[in-house]
Amino acid sequence: MKKSLTAALLAVLAVFAFVPAASASGHAELTDIQTSSHDGFERIVLLMDGLPSGSVSDEVTEVWDCAVDRRIPVAGQEVLRTTLFGAATYDENFRRTYTGPRNFVPQGLSNVKGVAISCDFEATLGIAVGYANPDSTHTVTTLTNPDRVVIDIYS
Numbered sequence: 001m002k003k004s005l006t007a008a009l010l011a012v013l014a015v016f017a018f019v020p021a022a023s024a025s026g027h028a029e030l031t032d033i034q035t036s037s038h039d040g041f042e043r044i045v046l047l048m049d050g051l052p053s054g055s056v057s058d059e060v061t062e063v064w065d066c067a068v069d070r071r072i073p074v075a076g077q078e079v080l081r082t083t084l085f086g087a088a089t090y091d092e093n094f095r096r097t098y099t100g101p102r103n104f105v106p107q108g109l110s111n112v113k114g115v116a117i118s119c120d121f122e123a124t125l126g127i128a129v130g131y132a133n134p135d136s137t138h139t140v141t142t143l144t145n146p147d148r149v150v151i152d153i154y155s
Contacts, residue, residue: 027123028052028087028147029097033115035106042112044129046084046149049097052125053086055149057140063128066119075105075114076130080138082151087125089117111136111155129153 028050036043060081063072089098103116111131119126129138129151137154 026086026092028084029091030087030089030125031097033098033100035109035112035115037109041152041154042106042109042131044106044112044115044127044151044153046127046151048087048147048149050087051142051144051147052084052149055082055084055140055142057082057138060128063116063118063126066124066126067121072103072116072118072128073114074103074116074118074128074130076112077132077134078130078136080129080131080151080153081118082127082129082140082149083119084125084127084149086123088123089120089125112153127151 028048030046031049032047034045034047036045058081060079063074063079063081064070065072089096091097103114105114106112111133112129113132114128114130116128117126118128131153133155139152141150142148143150
């Protein structure tokens with residue numbers, strides 16, 4: 001019994017000794033938000049240091065701050081809410097890695113009317129994108145080199 005417990009503990013330690021950490025902070029860090037217009041779609045790029053461990057997106061009528069009971073106004077007819085798991089706007093020492101606006105109207109876009117950070121709590125980062133055309137569709141993808149999350153809103 002004691003021998004098998006020791007062997008099991010050694011096996012677990014061996015696994016953890018060779019598994020690299022995802023990043024120094026344990027989560028991806030947002031560093032910038034960029035927007036651009038393309039033929040047939042508009043793009044929101046979340047530049048990151050690392051990638052989130054996962055994400056989920058849904059269309060909502062209202063956006064609420066995930067940490068406090070407060071509505072976040074986002075311009076547009078429809079709102080795409082994307083939640084990134086294992087991501088934040090700060091590093092392991094709670095220094096801001098993203099210092100830009102937390103709720104803004106992107107310039108030069110016709111469909112996308114607003115972008116807001118809707119959650120930044122316990123390594124969960126929420127981004128809300130408001131848009132004018134209720135028939136718009138969207139895609140959310142991650143890309144590397146550099147690390148980024150790309151949200152495309154198709155008109």
